Amino acid sequence: REMEVDLQTAWRDRQFFLVYQPIVEAESGRIAGFEALxxxxxxxxxxxxxxDFIPVAEETGLILPLGAWVLTxxxxxxTAWPESLxxxxxxxxxxxxxxxxxxxxxxxxxxxxxxxxxxxxxxxESTLLHEGPMVRATLEQFSEEGITVALDDFGTGYSSLGYxxxxxxxRIKVDRSFIEQVETSPQSLAIVRAIVGLARTLGxxxxxxxxxTEGQRRLLTAEGCSHLQGYLLxxxxxxxxxxxxxxxxx
Ligand code: G
Ligand code: G
Ligand code: MN
Ligand code: NA
Numbered sequence: 001r002e003m004e005v006d007l008q009t010a011w012r013d014r015q016f017f018l019v020y021q022p023i024v025e026a027e028s029g030r031i032a033g034f035e036a037l038x039x040x041x042x043x044x045x046x047x048x049x050x051x052d053f054i055p056v057a058e059e060t061g062l063i064l065p066l067g068a069w070v071l072t073x074x075x076x077x078x079t080a081w082p083e084s085l086x087x088x089x090x091x092x093x094x095x096x097x098x099x100x101x102x103x104x105x106x107x108x109x110x111x112x113x114x115x116x117x118x119x120x121x122x123x124x125e126s127t128l129l130h131e132g133p134m135v136r137a138t139l140e141q142f143s144e145e146g147i148t149v150a151l152d153d154f155g156t157g158y159s160s161l162g163y164x165x166x167x168x169x170x171r172i173k174v175d176r177s178f179i180e181q182v183e184t185s186p187q188s189l190a191i192v193r194a195i196v197g198l199a200r201t202l203g204x205x206x207x208x209x210x211x212x213t214e215g216q217r218r219l220l221t222a223e224g225c226s227h228l229q230g231y232l233l234x235x236x237x238x239x240x241x242x243x244x245x246x247x248x249x250x
Contacts, residue, residue, distance in 0.1 A: 001056075003052075003053065003056045004056060004059075004060055006042065007053060007056060007057055007060065007062055008062070010040055010042070011062060011065070011066065015040055015041055015042065015043070016038060016039065016040050016066065016069070017039050017041070018036045018037065018038060018039065018070065018073050018074060018077070018239065019036075019037050019039055019236035019237060019238060020034035020035070020036055020037070020077065020087075020236060020237060020238075020239065020241070020242035021034060021035045021037060021229060021234060021235065021236040021237075022034055022229070022233055022234040022242075022245060022249075023035060023088065023207055023227050023228070023229045023233075024227065024228050024229070024233045024234075025226070025227060026217075026220060026221040026225055026226055026227060026228050027221065027226075030249050031085060031245060031246060031249035032084075032085065032086065032227055033085050033086035033087060033088060033118075033120065034078075034081075034085070034086075034087055034088070034242050034246070035087075035088040035089075035090075035122070035229065035236075036070060036073070036074035036077070036087055036088065036089050036090075037050070037090075037236050038050050038054075038066075038070055038090075040053055054092065058092055058093075058094050061094070063092045063094050063095065064094065064095065064100060067091065067092060067094075067095045067100075067104060068104045068107070068108070070089060070090075071089055071104050071105060071107075071108035072107070072108040072111055072112060074087045074089050074108075075087065075108045075109060075111075075112035075114040075119065076111075076112045076114075077239045077242065077243075078112075078114055078118055078119075079112055079113060079114050080243050080246075081242070081243065081246040081247075082246055082247070082250040083115075083118070084250070085118070085246055085250075086117075086118045086119065086120050086148070087114075087118065087119060087120070088119075088120040088121070088122055088150060089119070089120070089121055089122065090121075090122045090152065091121050091122065091123055091127070092127075093123075093124070093126050093127040093130070096123075096127055096134060096135050096138060097134070098134075099134060099138060101121075101138055102138045102141055102142075105119070105121065105142065105147065115146075116145040116146045116147045117146040117147070119147050119148075120147070120148040120149070120150050120170075120171065121142060121147060121148075121149055121150065122150045122151075122152040122173065123139075123149060123150070123151060123152060124151075124152050124153055124157065125151070125153065125154075125156070125157025125158055125159040126157060128151075128159050128163055128167070129157070129158055129159070131163075131167075136167060139167050139168045139169070140168050142168065143168035143170065148170040148171055148205075149167075149168055149169050149170055149171070150169070150170065150171035150172070150173055150207070151163075151164075151169050151171070151172050151173065152173045153173065153175045153209075154172045154173055154174055154175055154195060155174060155175050155177075155178055155191060155195060156175045156177065161198070164198070164202055164204070165202070169204065170204060170205060171204055171205040171206065171207060172195060172198075172199045172204055172205075172206050172207070173206075173207045173209050173229075174192060174195050174196070174206065174207065174208045174209060174225070175209060175210075176209040176210025176230070177210075178191050178192050178195075179192065179208050179209060179210045179211055179216055179220070179230070180210060180212075182216055182219060182220070183213070183215050183216060183219065189219075192208070192220070192223065192225075193223055196220075196223045196224055196225045197224075199225075199226075200224055205226045205227060206225050206226050206227065207225075207226070207227040207228065207229050208220045208225045208227070208228050208229065208230070209229050209230060210229070210230045210231075211228045211229060211230030211231075211232050211233060212230050212231050212232050213232060214232065216230075216232070217232055217233075
């Protein structure tokens with residue numbers, strides 16, 4: 001297909017880049033870290049969304065070299081920030097086949113010199129859905145090395161709550177769809193309350209995604225959600241912008 005060919009060209013011609021979105025400590029308002037988000041600038045079509053091209057990169061296997069590049073690029077960027085800040089990187093389920101994820105993370109940390117405690121990896125419920133001994137062992141190795149595993153888009157997938165107990169997960173990211181309606185829908189509020197309460201009880205950090213209004217910020221902070229992410233706190237920006245924001249916040 002056309003997209004497959006375009007992606008090969010994009011990889012060869014270095015059309016990919018990363019942007020960084022701040023993740024803020026709810027109580028203090030300080031930046032705690034940044035999520036690295038992949039972008040593709042196509043010479044004719046302009047910016048292509050990762051939701052459009054990541055599935056194709058997963059089918060073709062390009063996600064393996066691309067994912068390795070994302071990890072290294074993000075870790076190198078984070079070495080320039082104040083030491084208290086972390087960088088969070090999204091991992092595809094494909095990267096967990098054959099222990100690739102562990103090798104790639106190890107290599108990114110070694111080549112960048114970033115402390116493992118400053119790296120978070122975001123996995124989705126789909127990674128856990130086909131969970132084999134490999135995923136479990138990899139997550140355990142991550143957490144033994146001090147790397148935080150964050151469960152992304154929490155609440156939208158199929159994972160059972162048992163995962164939170166038996167897998168080495170350090171953070172829950174509450175999906176944006178719940179945050180969007182948290183002020184208007186009693187059901188969404190109830191779900192957010194339950195997730196935030198669960199995180200607190202289990203001693204997990206908790207990031208609310210897609211925070212766009214002051215009202216959401218106040219409510220989530222009052223509920224005890226530890227971290228906030230969304231356009232209200234900052235849109236994704238270039239590596240240079242992240243560095244400026246990181247220094248200004250320290
Ligand atoms: O940044 P944006 O909202 O366009 O991201 C859309 C989706 O793409 C999100 O689900 C996000 O997790 C995913 N995504 C962004 N960057 C990466 C990446 O580097 N690797 C993987 N596997 N997914 C990513
Ligand atoms: O699945 P994941 O959480 O990794 O996806 C992150 C995506 O969410 C990114 O594509 C990012 O651009 C988008 N995003 C981040 N903050 C907001 C927000 O406040 N509102 C909306 N609509 N999207 C957001
Ligand atoms: Mn994410
Ligand atoms: Na998410």
